[in-house]
Amino acid sequence: MILHKYQGAGNDFLITDNRDKSISLTESEIQALCDRRYGVGADGVMLLEPGEEGYGFTMVYYNSDGSGGMMCGNGGRCIAAFAADCGITDLRFIAADGPHTAEILAQNGKERTVRLAMKDVTEIEHYPEGIFIDTGTRHLVVPVLDIENVDVENKGRELRYLPKFGPIGVNVNFTQRIGDTLHVRTYEKGVEAETFACGTGITAAAIADFILDRLENMKPKDEHTRIEIPIRAKRDSLKVDFVAHLDGSFRSVHLTGPATRVAMIEI
Numbered sequence: 001m002i003l004h005k006y007q008g009a010g011n012d013f014l015i016t017d018n019r020d021k022s023i024s025l026t027e028s029e030i031q032a033l034c035d036r037r038y039g040v041g042a043d044g045v046m047l048l049e050p051g052e053e054g055y056g057f058t059m060v061y062y063n064s065d066g067s068g069g070m071m072c073g074n075g076g077r078c079i080a081a082f083a084a085d086c087g088i089t090d091l092r093f094i095a096a097d098g099p100h101t102a103e104i105l106a107q108n109g110k111e112r113t114v115r116l117a118m119k120d121v122t123e124i125e126h127y128p129e130g131i132f133i134d135t136g137t138r139h140l141v142v143p144v145l146d147i148e149n150v151d152v153e154n155k156g157r158e159l160r161y162l163p164k165f166g167p168i169g170v171n172v173n174f175t176q177r178i179g180d181t182l183h184v185r186t187y188e189k190g191v192e193a194e195t196f197a198c199g200t201g202i203t204a205a206a207i208a209d210f211i212l213d214r215l216e217n218m219k220p221k222d223e224h225t226r227i228e229i230p231i232r233a234k235r236d237s238l239k240v241d242f243v244a245h246l247d248g249s250f251r252s253v254h255l256t257g258p259a260t261r262v263a264m265i266e267i
Helices: 027-034 073-085 152-160 199-217
Strands: 002-008 011-017 044-050 057-063 092-095 098-108 111-117 124-127 130-134 138-143 171-178 181-188 193-195 226-232 237-244 250-266
Touching (some): 011 073, 073 098, 073 199, 073 250, 152 171, 152 181, 152 193, 171 199
Parallel strands (some): 057 092, 181 226
Antiparallel strands (some): 002 011, 044 057, 130 138, 171 181, 226 237, 237 250
16 A cells, blocks of 8 residues: 655645545554554545545545544645645545535645635534534634643643533634734644644634634624634644624635645555
8 A cells, every 4th residue: 555645734644545445444554554653653544535426536534543534624635735646636525524625826846735615614602611613523712821831732631521522522722813823723632632733623713713803893794705814833824714604604714724745655
């Protein structure tokens, strides 16, 4: 099996071309591949599989613990870059949360800048701990006063396992607005640790930041205005844009950021 390693804002993945449907990985095999000491090492594994009618391919995603059934925004950008490297020109694809479209905006060597259409966001709930938002994966967004010194590992683990979010649990995104940029750090379930970035989490964080800022400043919603929020993950810069609707939903949501080819490994 040939694996291709890509990273999107430091969120790294092992991707393989499974259009012939010859590859089937068990939970333990995925865990072994993602092990950073005894395996290849990655935050997740993706299979690029045949697309349904009208789509270029299907994205099958697994966390490093072997769990699946969710969307990954950084993974979506990376598998779109991989598809382009495979000669696939139709970057419309199906993921666990439905259809997506990717657009490659620029390329510099092995790095591409990819704009990825995310799902419309309609499921938003307010809790004392933060704002729950489903962006294809479940997230709890928690604003903090000192993003650099927040205890992501311990606080994130505590919130991730709260009974109110069970049995599935949530990813936990800690956020702080510094100037015009929203800084985001993420505890990611399935990885059970802080990751360098999380695309669905960054999307949720941007929407939560808009909600909180709008409530604070009593800004009216305008369904004709596209909101654009610059994001700083642990090391890389990204951007989220969307249109806020009067019914409280967020539509035409896009995540833009890097997707970089790292290596090819034959195992």
